[in-house]
Amino acid sequence: MTISFSLPYRTTYGQQLVLCGSWDALGRWDLTQALPLHYDEATTRWRGELTIGSDAPAIELTYKYVLLIEGGGVVWEWGDNRTLALPGAPTPHLEVRDFWRAPAQDGNELFTAAFTEALFRRPVPAKTVKAKVKKAAAAIPGPANLRLRLAAPRVAPQHQVCVLGSDPALGSWDNTRPLLLSDAAYPTWQVELTLAHPDQLLSYKYGLWDATQQRVMMLETGDNRMLPPAKDAHALRVLDDEGFRYAAGNWRGAGVAMPVFSLRSESGLGVGEFTDLQLLVDWAVQTGLNVVQILPINDTTATHTWVDSYPYAAISVFALHPQYLNLEAVAKLKDKKAAAELVQTRQELNAKDFVDYEPVMNAKWKFIKLLYQQEKKKFLADPEFQHFKATQHNWLVPYAAFSALRDRFGTADFHQWPVEFQVPHQPDKLTDESAPDFDEFGVHFFTQFHLDKQLRAAVQYGRERQVVLKGDLPIGIYRHSVDAWTQPELYHMDQQAGAPPDDFSTTGQNWRFPTYNWARMAEDNYLWWKQRMGHLARYFDMLRIDHILGFFRIWEMPESSVEGLLGHFAPDLPLHRDEIQRRLGWFDYGRLCEPYIRWHMLTDIFGADAQAVFEEFLNAGDYGTYQFKESVNTQRKIEDYLAAQTTAQPDKAAFYERVRLGLYQLQNEVLFIPAGNDYYHPRITLNKTYSFRELDGDEARRRLYDDIYVDFFYRRHEEFWREQGLVKLPAVRYATNMLIAGEDLGMVPASVPGVMKQLGILGLNIQRMPSNPETEFGHPADAPYLSVVTTGSHDMSTLRGWWEEDRVRTQRFYETTLGHARQLAPYYAEPWVVREVLLQHLYSPAMWAIFPLQDLLAIDGHLRRANPHDEQINVPSNPQHFWKYRLHLTLEELNDAVGLNEPLHAMVRESGRGVPY
Incomplete structure (x- = not known):
């Protein structure tokens, strides 16, 4: 052949x-x-x-x-x-x-799991292809001489691809007699047939068959497809055709974003739980929404305090957070006293208008341990658990070991554990069921098994209703985590990741995560990333990659930094001393690379505390300069010193808190940061320092620094960072079939959008954070198709909160972006104002318009929260922030809110979102 x-x-x-x-x-x-x-x-x-x-x-x-x-x-x-x-x-x-x-074609992303597993999920494949057609095309005797194949994911579950054509085998263009294609290999449709006249030119078109109405409800647009006459009458011709040609434009959908912990239901225990996702899916169906987007859900239990409420500092990138476990879905407590206590605890915690993290977790663990002891024998013998343990062994066993040792030794910092446990030796032996202390570990097996079971049930529930669950992948890992304990070679543990200064924080952000050792990860072709993505695909069909810029370059700070200003992009191409000296005409390490401190700066920054600051923290140098004492000559030393002194001298606590940020500011008074081997990084936003303003010379001299700065941050690295993205991101992007969206906000290299489009990764467009620096407000109408438009994120105030922050800015937005020229903006974001903003997003060409639930509720004056400033989930500029926001309505109430749900559904449908064609 x-x-x-x-x-x-x-x-x-x-x-x-x-x-x-x-x-x-x-x-x-x-x-x-x-x-x-x-x-x-x-x-x-x-x-x-x-x-x-x-x-x-x-x-x-x-x-x-x-x-x-x-x-x-x-x-x-x-x-x-x-x-x-x-x-x-x-x-x-x-x-x-x-x-x-x-x-890099728009339609390619319709082949991802978001569409094939949920939005256009197929029913059970038909047993026969022709049975559903009342008057099928006449069968032609003889061996098959044509196989038609069409890749078409965008087909509603109740429809089927069919074909009509000029040959009798294709119905001779009689639209009551189409030939149906099988969806057995969906998203590819196929049929094998025998043409009556293979020696003649065949014209044909694909269509969509509605089995309920027994009719061709749509034919593709454009000219007829043509197949030349066969040269060999005995040949089998296989046509892998180009995609279905829809009359409608690109498919577009809408969704809602809300952290799981913020959900409120009658069955919850003071916090949202995985079972609540089913109620949120029900609400999404009612309102015509196609996506439920959540924040990271991994276990963050490091200190057993409110600090663990931060969802981006997981102790395992695989394990799920115990706070999301619904206890009743595991089993009923048989102890009547414990059952009554659970009911009472639920009433107390659900009465609070926020997530009271520590009491919630104390209650969760108390009742989880009771359930574990009650169900232990049955649980350990359960074949489903044994299968779960076997398939998830690589992460589950080390996680259970780590969690038990964390509690045994009172810290997640494994460097403080006894030496024999600082490196994970034989976790299987440590967690063996026959060991006398097995219950320390077994309770974590028990918890993870049921969390996995409940989350997968919620995912399946959504898929069956054509609703996608969109997860969130944090860019970093926590330094006191299972991942760092078991594979420290994958990370630079002596460095910290964060973000440069932006609208969220003028001093940058320090997440205190170690940065990735990409060179080591490349040695096994990014196996850790592939395992991580594969595990996320167990739960999600769509994924948000937090700070996707980190795959091009990450903002990296030494361990000695507290704030983000003394960081640099990694990898980068630092400047050699000779290059700096050649471009500036001089180089003085002390003047350029050490903190520049003068007395007038102390009085500017500290006011009446200036003398006290000098006496406690500084030494006098030559020519009116000052240097930090060795004991406080880094930000981290200052942080540790202030903590110790506050404990030792509580009467001076107010003073130490007043001067803390000013001391950090003095540490930031440098123009270049050493990179080793006589190489240097320009300090980010160096032109905002005293050191820059007080350089000797005229304005022309300062422009030399500006030239170096602009070249370094905006030109020098573009191709270099593009190559970095194209090396790292494909391994992550193609590890699964999830639809990927990247959070590409902040100081975005020019190469990033092109790489993301090349890889089919959706970008993010937030109206008040436009990618064009020359534009104050973006317009959703300008967003590309492969993108997500939204009114805000968990790191921002809600739309109503933002409206009240700056009246002058709000007035400009009202006139220029909402189109109310020469009209006075309302003092508050009234429901009709919010509706206008939402409609701008809904009518955007972007594939997705996804809104915080708070902003959707804002169109209803009766349901929305009284004070919008109580609705912000995170405040990035505050490292001590408590992640406690909780919806003020139960999901049961939300599902019954016809006055909100019907108008919202109409808005979504009238914008053309969520409809198949």
Whole structure:
């Protein structure tokens, strides 16, 4: 049998197409041994052929087309490997006609799990293809001579792809007799048939069949598709057609964002739980929303204090947080006294208008341990648990060991544990069921098993109702975590990750996470990332990558920093001393790289406390300068000193709190930061320092510093960072089939949008944080299709809160963006104002419009919270922030709120979001 391949593709000089695949003739995925194709001028198609005998190596061939570019460039076509099933009956010739699958196309993301597993989830495949058509196309006798395949994920569950055409086998264009394609290999549809007239030109079109109404409810647009007459009447022709041509534009959806901990239900225990997600899904269905977006849900239990409420500092990137466990869904407490206490505790915690983290977690652990002891024997014998433990062993066993040792030794900082436990030796032996202290570990197996079970049930519940659960991947890992304990070589434990100064924090952000050792991760082809993404795909079909810029470069600070201003981007290309000296005309390490401190700065910053600050923290130097005493010559030393002195001298606590930020500011008074080996980084926002303002010389001299600064931060690294993103991100992006959206806010390198589009990663557009620095307010109408538009994030005030922050800015927004020229903006964001803003987003061309639930409630004057400033989830500028926001309505009340739900549903549907076509 000969197999011929062809596809239309226009190349330029120096380009060559090859076919690479699973057989020897196609190179066995070795590109250097791939089958070269030749260009046929007459048909404008690239062609290639191979011959196989009766001893074919497999009944299925997998392959891909690859574009080779002179000079070494390689472009693989987009998507999964193609599959070609060989015919069961002997066929002398197999003619395969394909189309090139171009990367970076808008429609490619419809093949992700968000669409195939949820939004367009298929019902059970039909047993027969023709049974659902009252008057099917007449069967033509003889062996099949045509196989039609069409990749089309965008098909509503109640519809099926069909085909009509000029041949009797395709109904002779009678739309009551279409031929239905099978969805057994969805999102690819397929049918095999026998043409009555294979020697004639075939014209045809795909359509959508409505089985309920027994009619073709839509035919694709455009000209008829054409298949030339067969040259060989006995050949089987396989057509892998280009996608369905919809009359409607791109598919667009809408969603709601809310942390799980913020959900409130009648069955909760003072905090949202995984079972509550089903109620939120019900509300999403009522309002026409397609996505439920949540914050990270991993276990953050490090200190057993409110500090653990921060969801981005997980002690495991795999384990789920015990606060989300619904106790009743595990089992009923048999002890009547304990059951009564649980009821009483629930009433007390649910009466609070915020998440009181410590009491909530104390209650959760108390009753979890009771349930564990009650269910222990049955649980350990459960085959479902044994399967869970076996499949999740790599992370589950170390996590259980770490959690028990954390509690045994009173800290998650494993460096403080006894030496024999500081490195994880034989966690399986440590957690063995026969050990006398097994219950210390077993309770964590028990908790994780039931958390996983409840979350997967909620995910399935959403999928069956065409609602996607969108997760959140934090960019960093916690330094006192299982991950750092078991694989410290993957991280730079002596460094800290954060963010440079932005609208959230003028001194930058220090997350105190270690940075990644990307060179080490590359050695095993980013296995840790692939495992992490694979685990997230267990729960999510769509994922937000927090601070995606970290895959291009991360803001990195030494351990000695508390704030973010003394950081630098990593990796970067630092400046050598000689380059700085050449461009400035001089280089003085003491003046440029050490804190510049003068008496007038002390009086400016500290006022009446200036003398006291000098006496306790500084030494006098030459020429009116001051230096920090060695005991406080870094921000971290200052932090430790102030904490110790506050404890020792509580009467001076107010003084130490007053001067803390000023002392950090003095540490930041440098222009260049040493990078080792006589290399240096310019300090971020150096032009805002006293040190810069008081440089010797005129304005022209200062411009030399500005030139270095602008070149370093905005030009020097663009190609370098682009390469970094293209090396790291593909391993993460293609580890699963989740739809990926990146949080690309802040100081965004120019190369980032292009790389994200190339990889099919959606960007984020927040109206009050436009990507164009010359624009005060973005407009959702300007967002690209592959993006998410939103009114805000968990790090920002709600729309109503923002409206009240700056009246002058609000007035400009009201006139320029909402279009109310020369009109006075209302004092508060009235429901009709919020509605206008939401509608701007809903009518955006962006694939997704996802809103904080607080902003959706804001269109209803009766349901929304009285004070919008009580609705902000996080305050990034406050490292001591308590993540406690809780919805003031129960989800049961929300589902019954017809006055909100019906108008919101109408807004969503009228904007064209959520409808299949």
